[in-house]
Amino acid sequence: MRSVARPTALRATLPQRPRRWNSAASANTAAAEPLRSILIANRGEIALRVGRTAAQHGIRTTTLYTDPDRRSQHALSSPFAVNLGSTDQYLNGARIIAVAQQHDCQAIHPGYGFLSENAAFAKACTDAGLKFIGPPYTAIEAMGDKSRSKEIMIAAGVPCIPGYHGSNQDPAGLALEADKVGYPLMLKAVKGGGGKGMRIARTADEFQQQLESAKSEARSSFGDDVMLVEKYITTPRHIxxxxxxxxxxxxxxxxxxxxxxxxxxxxxxxxxxxxxxxxxxxxxxxxxxxxxxxxxxxxxxxxxxxxxxxxxxxxxxxxxxxxxxxxxxxxxxxxxxxxxxxxxxxxxxxxxxxxxxxxxxxxxxxxxxxxxxxxxxxxxxxxxxxxxxxxxxxxxxxxxxxxxxxxxxxxxxxxxxxxxxxxxxxxxxxxxxxxxxxxxxxxxxxxxxxxxxxxxxxxxxxxxxxxxxxxxxxxxxxxxxxxxFATVEVPEEVWVQAAIGLYEAEQRVRNGGLEPTWPLQTLGFGNAPQPREFHLQESSSDPLVVNKTVAVRVLKTAGDTFSVSVADHAVPQTVTSHFAPATNTLTTFFPHTRLSSLLIRDPSAPTNPTLLTLFNQGTLYRLQLATPPWALKALGARDVANSVLAPMPCKILRVEVRAGEWVRRHQALVVIESMKMETVVRSPVEGRVRRVVHGEGEMCGAGTRLVEFEEEGEGGEREGGA
The missing domain is CATH 3.30.470.20 (ATP-grasp fold, B domain)
Known part of the structure; x- marks a missing residue:
């Protein structure tokens, strides 16, 4: 049963909407000037979304973009588009107001994110004679400060979660308040939003670590690391x-x-x-x-x-x-x-x-x-x-x-x-x-x-x-x-289609981009068709997850007929398969079923030129052409599986391990920052660190090695045990 009181007369105590406009409202409406031009101070889908409604009502829109967004859809959506330059300029309120004035805009729509909940920006718009399409800056100010908003809500009779919303931000003081609130608890940036600057501390032992992480992310995202502490509801819904x-x-x-x-x-x-x-x-x-x-x-x-x-x-x-x-x-x-x-x-x-x-x-x-x-x-x-x-x-x-x-x-x-x-x-x-x-x-x-x-x-x-x-x-x-996150096996038919797709792609390259023709002698294969063996793996983002390699042997025996065998199957099967380059569709008739897949190959990707993506019966499969084990051994190559790679372009914030250290599975290796979000890169295995490749403050591209592990038998036994 709920314990929060519900005043039965609450509906009657709140201001009610009249059935139709009253005389005062009608007078104000008559005097209101319809908006003719709006500057959209945002990007992406919300900028396009606002632009659509504005266009439907005959309102001219001016859009903004930065250098990385110069070819984006929102930048191209209006003939009145202004390049702000560097990446952070969506947050340059003074510049945005100046652009609005220069382009004779009457109002600014901030969308969501960026300056949409910035009280100072809302006030500056009003002071500049521009309508801010949002609430008054006083409301943004009151509700943007999570501590103050709780006080206002309590005074208004709106139930609030127990916690500490005070000004004492000393880590030791916050830890004492956390003990009073009780664990588990939520740490939140007072100026936070969008899930940033938030951490859950389940025990007192991890409080300081989570506090430091939340503060760091809050400073990066909002320029403010003041925190509040709240009781964490263990089975909550967000409504x-x-x-x-x-x-x-x-x-x-x-x-x-x-x-x-x-x-x-x-x-x-x-x-x-x-x-x-x-x-x-x-x-x-x-x-x-x-x-x-x-x-x-x-x-x-x-x-x-x-x-x-x-x-x-x-x-x-x-x-x-x-x-x-x-x-x-x-x-x-x-x-x-x-x-x-x-x-x-x-x-x-x-x-x-x-x-x-x-x-x-x-x-x-x-x-x-x-x-x-x-x-x-x-x-x-x-x-x-x-x-x-x-x-x-x-x-x-x-x-x-x-x-x-x-x-x-x-x-x-x-x-x-x-x-x-x-x-x-x-x-x-x-x-x-x-x-x-x-x-x-x-x-x-x-x-x-x-x-x-x-x-x-x-x-x-x-x-x-x-x-x-x-x-x-x-x-x-x-x-x-x-x-x-349960593992799903790739069906054998999908491996076969991937191999046929790669086989046909190779033939088109040899044939100058034209459709493969028969007989194969015209492709330089000599007097007889030649088989091709492909070693395929599921494409995993986790560099230490070694997926099984499936060997598929393909031999084209006629125009659309192939003899294929998977892994150790002794008897090859005969399939009829046709690839339509115009639609990237491969249709294969197996002995017991017909399968139609969309195949997309990215030969230009610098990090993985062997990636093949298939869409089959509503499911996506990402496969990659693997180097055969014998080739790796012959080349003496160090397997990338012994390295942890950067999952995206990022900045190294903290390095949590050192060379020679033995780490546990899921132990933090490095903390990176991308898109103003902190991400902890953890070890997928237990092993010894061979080398930390990049230090704090360095910028890394996607796929860059961050930490290398020793190969089996390379660095001796783990300390304290066999």
């Missing part, structure tokens, strides 16, 4: 409420979103309505969210985030995001509203177009929506960001119930300078079961080659039985880690 307020005292709750499926304290799956939530709790969450917004004189779009305790049924205010959320399309899907348009209406001084009861009626009619964030990241390497050119990109067809908000197209580069989100996939259906089924199908149609993505992992999440039942919590990925 947030979308609120909207205007300049006339009206505030609406546009429903809630469950965002419990997270990694690195950042969301990857969001849905609305929240599953398995009692209706009285849902209504109470909405009211508390409105109460929170009204307490700070809020205007525009905002999200009030709550921690819901699965064990007790209680919920607690966590923070308020004073901007449009990444996951706002989920709310748009279940309400049928354009939240960016509402932001513009509020900035123009107009009242909210609907009442609370009208919003609730829309939500009841429109069913369920789910959003999946498509990230360039490697789930098997603790979700570290991935970079590179999008060599191939195919998306599901967009319909009334399938929407894609993307910032990239095929051929674009995912750089290490900014957030690695490629797109957002949003689906809706009459109920959660239908929406989830549609999401699973859409993910199977999504194809990305180049950077590693989380699409396969998202598929596993959507199929996970507990998630299907709606039994979610923020620790879901850790709780079901074994299920979500």
């Amino acid at each position: 947030e409420v979308q609120v909207f307020a205007d300049k006339h005292g009206n505030c609406l709750a546009l429903g809630e979103r469950d965002c419990s499926i997270q990694r690195r304290h950042q969301k990857i799956l969001e849905e609305s309505p929240a599953p398995n939530l009692a209706e009285d709790v849902r209504q109470d969450l909405w009211e508390k969210a409105r109460q929170a917004a009204l307490a700070v004189g809020y205007e525009g779009a905002g999200t009030v985030e709550f921690i819901f305790d699965n064990d007790t049924g209680d919920f607690f205010f966590m923070e308020m995001n004073t901007r449009l959320q990444v996951e706002h399309p989920v709310t748009e899907a279940v309400t049928g509203l354009d939240l960016v348009h509402w932001q513009i209406l509020v900035a123009e001084g107009k009242p909210l177009p609907l009442t609370q009861s009208e919003v609730e009626a829309r939500i009841k009619q429109r069913g369920h929506a789910i959003e999946a964030r498509i990230y360039a990241e490697d789930p098997t390497m603790n979700f570290t960001p991935s970079t590179g050119k999008l060599l191939h990109l195919r998306t599901p067809a967009e319909t009334d119930s399938v929407r894609i908000d993307a910032g990239f197209i095929q051929g674009d580069e995912v750089s290490s300078h900014y957030d690695p989100m490629i797109a957002k996939l949003i689906v809706s259906g009459p109920d959660r079961t239908a929406a989830l089924q549609k999401m699973e199908r859409a993910l199977e149609e999504y194809e990305v080659v180049g950077p590693i993505t989380n699409i396969e992992f998202l598929k596993r999440c959507c199929r996970s039985p507990a998630f299907v039942r709606g039994e979610v919590e923020t620790g879901y990925i850790q709780k079901y880690h074994e299920e979500l």
Whole structure:
């Protein structure tokens, strides 16, 4: 049972939206000047998203870009595009305001991230005579300081999680406060957001290490390392409420979103309505969210985030995001509203177009929506960001119930300078079961080659039985880690198709890029066809994971006929296979089945020119051509499997081991920074460090060796044992 009191008369005590505009609101509306030009102070998909709504309402947009983004889609989306130069210039508020004035912009839309929750920037916009399409700077200031926001919420009657929000930032003092709060606990940067500057300390022994890590990341991301300490709820859900307020005292709750499926304290799956939530709790969450917004004189779009305790049924205010959320399309899907348009209406001084009861009626009619964030990241390497050119990109067809908000197209580069989100996939259906089924199908149609993505992992999440039942919590990925990261064997037919694809590619190269012809004598093979043996492995990001090598022997016996044998199979099988270069599709007729796969090969990749990607029956397989063991031995090459490589372009922050040291599996080796996120690179094996290749402060490219291990028998026995 829940222990948080719910005032029964709360709805009556809050300012209510009139059925239609009152006379004062109508007068203000008549006097309000419609916006004609907006500067979009952001990048990527949110810049494109804002631009679409602006265009629909005849509003001219000016976009900004930096040198790494000069060929990006948002930079190309408007004829009024300004190059700010260096990577950090999206944070140069004074420069952005000057650009807005030079281009006769009336307002600035900050999107999310960057300056969207910067109170000083919001105030500077107003002082410069520009409308800031967001809340008043006073509201941003009040809710941006997590310590102060808790005080305001407590005064407003919104339940808050127990913790320490004081000014004593001495590590020893914080440790004492942590003891009072009790473990496990959460360390949070007061100025934090987006999951940065947050760490969980489960015991007193790891408190100082986690505090140092959280402070370091907070300084890098926000220029402020003031921390607060909060009780960590062991089985929490992350439920947030979308609120909207205007300049006339009206505030609406546009429903809630469950965002419990997270990694690195950042969301990857969001849905609305929240599953398995009692209706009285849902209504109470909405009211508390409105109460929170009204307490700070809020205007525009905002999200009030709550921690819901699965064990007790209680919920607690966590923070308020004073901007449009990444996951706002989920709310748009279940309400049928354009939240960016509402932001513009509020900035123009107009009242909210609907009442609370009208919003609730829309939500009841429109069913369920789910959003999946498509990230360039490697789930098997603790979700570290991935970079590179999008060599191939195919998306599901967009319909009334399938929407894609993307910032990239095929051929674009995912750089290490900014957030690695490629797109957002949003689906809706009459109920959660239908929406989830549609999401699973859409993910199977999504194809990305180049950077590693989380699409396969998202598929596993959507199929996970507990998630299907709606039994979610923020620790879901850790709780079901074994299920979500289970090894899946590559089917034999896929190995065969990969080998045939490589065989045919070699023939086209020999034939000057033309289709292979028969007989093979024309390709310089002499008087008889020659067999070719390919040694293939699954492509793993973990340099110390040695996947099995599968030998596939291929012999072309006629135009579309091949004799193939896999591994130690004594009897080869005969298959008919045809590759269509125009579509990169290989169709193979096996003795008992027909298989059609999309094959993408990247011969130009500098780190791995032998990578082959196959999409088969909705599943991605990444394989690589391996050097045969006999060749490695003959060349005397040191196996790269004895080195830990940088998973992305990065800066070395700390080195945790030294040469000659014996390390345990999962022990921290180095701490790197990329995209303003700290990542701990851990040892995948137990062994002795041969060499630490790079020191603190050095910059490293993706695939650079960071730590080398001694080969078996090279450095003697481990200390203290046989």
